[in-house]
Structures are given as C-alpha cells and as structure tokens.
Amino acid sequence: MIQTIRGFRDILPEETPMWQKIETIAAEIFRNFGFQEIRIPIMEKTELFARSIGEATDIVEKEMYTFPDRKGDKLTLRPEATASIVRSYIQHKMYAADPVRKFYTVGPMFRRERPQKGRYRQFYQIDAEVFGIASPYIDAQLIQILNELFKRLGLSGLKAHINSLGCPECRPGFQKALLEFLSARKDVLCDNCLRRMEKNPLRTLDCKVPACRKALEGAPTTLNHLCPDCSTHFDTVQSTLKAQNVEFVVDNTLVRGLDYYSRTAFEILTTALGAQSAVAGGGRYDALVQELGGPQIPAIGFAIGFDRLVHIVEQLEQEKPKDGPDLFLVALGDKAMENCHLWLSQLNLSGLKAEMDYSGKSLKSLMKRADKRNARNVLIVGDEEIKTDALVLRNMETRTQTTISMDDPVAEITKLISNI
RNA sequence: GUGGGUGUAGCUCAGUUGGCAGAGCGCUAGGUUGUGGUCCUGGAUGUCGAGGGUUCGAGCCCCUUCACUCACCCCA
Numbered sequence: 001m002i003q004t005i006r007g008f009r010d011i012l013p014e015e016t017p018m019w020q021k022i023e024t025i026a027a028e029i030f031r032n033f034g035f036q037e038i039r040i041p042i043m044e045k046t047e048l049f050a051r052s053i054g055e056a057t058d059i060v061e062k063e064m065y066t067f068p069d070r071k072g073d074k075l076t077l078r079p080e081a082t083a084s085i086v087r088s089y090i091q092h093k094m095y096a097a098d099p100v101r102k103f104y105t106v107g108p109m110f111r112r113e114r115p116q117k118g119r120y121r122q123f124y125q126i127d128a129e130v131f132g133i134a135s136p137y138i139d140a141q142l143i144q145i146l147n148e149l150f151k152r153l154g155l156s157g158l159k160a161h162i163n164s165l166g167c168p169e170c171r172p173g174f175q176k177a178l179l180e181f182l183s184a185r186k187d188v189l190c191d192n193c194l195r196r197m198e199k200n201p202l203r204t205l206d207c208k209v210p211a212c213r214k215a216l217e218g219a220p221t222t223l224n225h226l227c228p229d230c231s232t233h234f235d236t237v238q239s240t241l242k243a244q245n246v247e248f249v250v251d252n253t254l255v256r257g258l259d260y261y262s263r264t265a266f267e268i269l270t271t272a273l274g275a276q277s278a279v280a281g282g283g284r285y286d287a288l289v290q291e292l293g294g295p296q297i298p299a300i301g302f303a304i305g306f307d308r309l310v311h312i313v314e315q316l317e318q319e320k321p322k323d324g325p326d327l328f329l330v331a332l333g334d335k336a337m338e339n340c341h342l343w344l345s346q347l348n349l350s351g352l353k354a355e356m357d358y359s360g361k362s363l364k365s366l367m368k369r370a371d372k373r374n375a376r377n378v379l380i381v382g383d384e385e386i387k388t389d390a391l392v393l394r395n396m397e398t399r400t401q402t403t404i405s406m407d408d409p410v411a412e413i414t415k416l417i418s419n420i
Numbered sequence: 421g422u423g424g425g426u427g428u429a430g431c432u433c434a435g436u437u438g439g440c441a442g443a444g445c446g447c448u449a450g451g452u453u454g455u456g457g458u459c460c461u462g463g464a465u466g467u468c469g470a471g472g473g474u475u476c477g478a479g480c481c482c483c484u485u486c487a488c489u490c491a492c493c494c495c496a
Contacts, residue, residue: 003487123496125496332454365449371457401455
C-alpha cells in the first residue's frame with residue numbers, strides 16, 4: 001500500500017469544517033483590520049530563504065526541502081511565508097504606489113524535522129505581514145489580532161510573551177556583554193550553548209538545560225541594553241497592549257530562530273500541546289526589505305500554526321453538529337428511481353440538501369441508511385405510491401408521515417420541509 | 421539528527437511457557453409481504469506494518485526496515 005510520506009498527512013472530510021471555520025474567522029478579522037489576502041508560490045529559489053532566514057539557522061542548515069530542478073537551479077519548498085511576501089512586495093515595487101501594505105496568506109509550509117504531535121513536515125500557517133509602518137502601535141495591533149482570533153475561537157490559557165531584541169544600534173553592545181558573560185562560564189555550559197556562542201549567542205538565552213539556565217541567571221538581557229529609541233518603542237508596545245486589555249508577559253528569554261528579527265518579538269504559548277508550546281509567533285524585521293534588495297522599509301509580521309490551532313480547538317469542542325441532509329429519497333423500483341433522480345437534481349439545484357441511494361436495496365435497508373445519514377426527512381417512492389399518486393413524506397424525528405401528490409412534488413416538498 | 425514507547429479486522433484493543441488468529445464497536449442479511457434508531461439471530465472481513473533469520477512450528481524470540489507516538493533539538 002502506498003502511504004503518505006513521513007510527516008505529511010491528509011486532512012480528512014471530518015476535519016475540514018474546523019479548518020474552514022478558523023480560516024473564515026481569521027479572514028474576517030483581517031478584513032476588519034485592513035489586511036488583504038495575497039497568494040504566493042510554494043517554491044522559491046533557495047537563495048531567498050538562505051538570505052532572509054539566515055545561513056546559520058536550523059531552518060536553513062538542516063530543515064529545508066531543497067533540490068535542483070531539471071535545469072540545475074536550486075529550489076526550496078517554502079519553510080515559512082515571510083520571505084516570499086517580502087520578495088513579492090519588492091518584485092512588484094508595491095512600495096512605489098503606497099509603501100503601507102497589510103497582507104495575510106494561508107497555506108502549507110515545509111520543514112524536514114522529526115514529526116511529533118503538532119509538528120509535521122508539511123504544516124499550515126496563517127501568516128500576516130505589515131509593511132511601511134515603524135510605529136509601535138502596529139506591533140501592539142498584531143498581538144491584539146492574535147488575541148482576538150483566539151478569543152473568538154473560545155480559547156483560554158494562551159499567553160502572549162513579548163520581548164525586544166534591539167536594533168543594529170544597540171545589539172553590538174549587548175552581544176559584547178553577553179559574550180563576556182558566557183566566556184566566564186564556559187565550563188558549565190552545555191555543548192549546544194558553546195556552539196551557539198560562536199554562531200548566534202542570543203540563542204543561549206533560551207536554552208532549556210537546567211545547568212545552563214542556572215548559569216545564565218543574571219545574564220545580560222537585550223532589554224537592559226536597548227538604545228533609547230528601542231526602549232521607547234518597547235514601552236509604547238506594552239502600554240498600548242495594556243490600554244487594549246491584551247494580556248502579556250515580558251519574557252527576556254524569548255529569542256527567535258530566524259535572523260531577520262529586530263525590536264519586538266512575540267510568541268503565543270499554550271500548554272495544550274505538550275512540547276509544541278508555540279501556537280503563533282512573530283516579530284519586527286525592519287532591515288529585511290532592504291537586505292533583499294528593496295528600499296529601507298520597516299515591516300512586522302506573525303505566523304499562526306494552523307495545525308496546532310486546530311488541535312487545541314478540537315480539544316474543547318464537545319460535540320460536532322450533525323450535518324445530515326434535509327431529505328433522503330427512497331426509491332423502490334426502476335420507475336421510482338428515475339423519478340427520484342430527476343426530482344433530486346431539482347431539489348439540489350434549488351438549494352435543498354437532498355440525497356438518495358442507487359443500490360436498489362430493500363425499504364428497510366434504505367431506511368437504515370437514511371437514519372445513518374442523519375436525514376431529517378425521507379421521501380418514499382414505490383410502485384404503490386406512484387399508482388395511487390400519494391408519495392410518502394416521513395419526518396424522521398417526529399415519526400409522522402404525510403402524503404403528497406406527484407403533480408409538482410419538488411415544489412410541495414420544498415414548501416413542507418422549509419416550514420419544518 | 422538523538423533517545424524511549426507502539427504497530428494484530430474499517431475503529432478501539434485482547435492474544436498465556438512459541439502450538440488452529442479473537443472480542444467489542446462498525447459493516448452486512450434476517451426477525452412473516454413495504455418503514456429507521458433499542459432489542460434478538462446469523463454472516464463477511466486479516467499479507468498479525470514490511471523483509472529476513474532461529475525453530476518441526478513464530479502474532480509471540482533475533483536482526484533489518486518503514487510508519488506512528490512521546491521527549492530532546494528547534495519552531496508554527
């Protein structure tokens with residue numbers, strides 16, 4: 001038997017209504033906040049991700065699906081959406097007409113990691129990006145949007161963690177202080193952290209090894225090395241969130257795995273998914289547009305783990321609403337089946353949820369099937385009904401029946417059923 | 421990439437010291453001629469994840485492999 005590849009999965013018909021529901025709610029919020037949908041390719045030149053996400057990150061180093069196409073170009077299945085949206089923004093010179101743009105997109109991303117609960121090799125993200133606004137109010141607005149989405153989905157127990165990573169102005173000073181601090185504790189740090197010291201010292205801050213945690217107590221934080229501008233920016237983000245009643249905690253261990261972030265970084269965490277605690281994450285990336293060849297335009301964005309969100313919402317959904325047809329047609333005999341089929345298509349076209357069975361089985365088994373399908377009504381059509389011009393319409397809930405004429409059964413059925 | 425757990429019917433799972441593959445649910449056909457859910461009776465269904473090995477004999481023991489799962493790592 002041929003199966004899905006590892007870490008890839010089918011989202012089955014039983015699950016898709018939940019996905020649609022979440023996407024609809026998200027789209028509505030985005031629309032209210034002035035976001036437009038953008039759709040971007042699923043593959044890009046590898047260089048785009050290498051340059052934006054950062055050569056030394058885990059994503060680029062070991063998680064991307066990268067392969068040569070038939071002409072030898074190096075292509076990569078997108079591991080995230082931001083790079084493509086930035087590329088699109090630059091490629092189409094969107095900044096020329098109006099640098100301020102707000103986009104969202106929904107779709108699959110690909111990372112070759114070891115699969116786990118809430119972590120798949122093809123996973124879905126709801127992604128939002130804002131270009132051209134440097135103001136901290138937008139940082140707060142994005143976090144508020146996430147907050148609002150989770151609220152409308154009925155979720156609680158989610159917490160926004162925020163931090164500021166500083167900017168090219170203040171980061172060198174911080175890095176120097178951090179490196180000095182780390183060097184003095186080299187003998188207690190784990191191998192991983194020693195490696196991080198070389199490549200990206202920031203990352204040592206969120207090491208989970210207990211010994212490292214202890215050694216890092218009192219380590220310099222980005223927060224107390226922020227330059228005046230970054231500091232003011234972060235203060236405004238916080239005061240705005242407070243004014244908007246969005247709960248958050250300042251978490252100075254929050255460091256993100258992508259190189260392009262600057263200033264505000266945030267994650268929404270849950271305890272509902274074991275080790276996969278991040279449901280959404282994002283941050284500001286004021287230098288990226290320029291680094292990828294565009295003008296100097298600030299930007300900020302976030303990504304929501306769609307699969308994870310579905311898992312969490314499913315955990316609290318008690319019972320799924322039944323979605324059986326309004327009418328199930330039971331045809332007994334060839335003539336009846338022909339009539340029923342023609343009526344069925346008229347009913348379907350008129351907007352009624354109707355179904356029928358073509359197997360030619362007994363009345364009893366067709367009734368069973370109607371019941372299993374959760375049909376609200378059944379129309380029984382056999383030779384006798386046709387002969388006496390009295391079709392039987394049975395209400396499955398009340399177990400009552402009425403007869404209707406064959407003159408214009410479709411109109412009569414529509415009238416009767418919509419009255420119920 | 422590293423470590424632990426699990427793969428037996430469509431689903432959830434039993435399966436003893438190695439000795440004829442099972443249950444519940446579901447599916448299906450009936451329970452006096454054409455009326456569903458409850459109830460009763462009968463029926464079908466398996467490459468025991470895959471490949472190799474040990475053995476007279478393997479679902480069970482050994483090796484390999486694939487997948488799922490949990491954790492590390494990392495992230496959404």
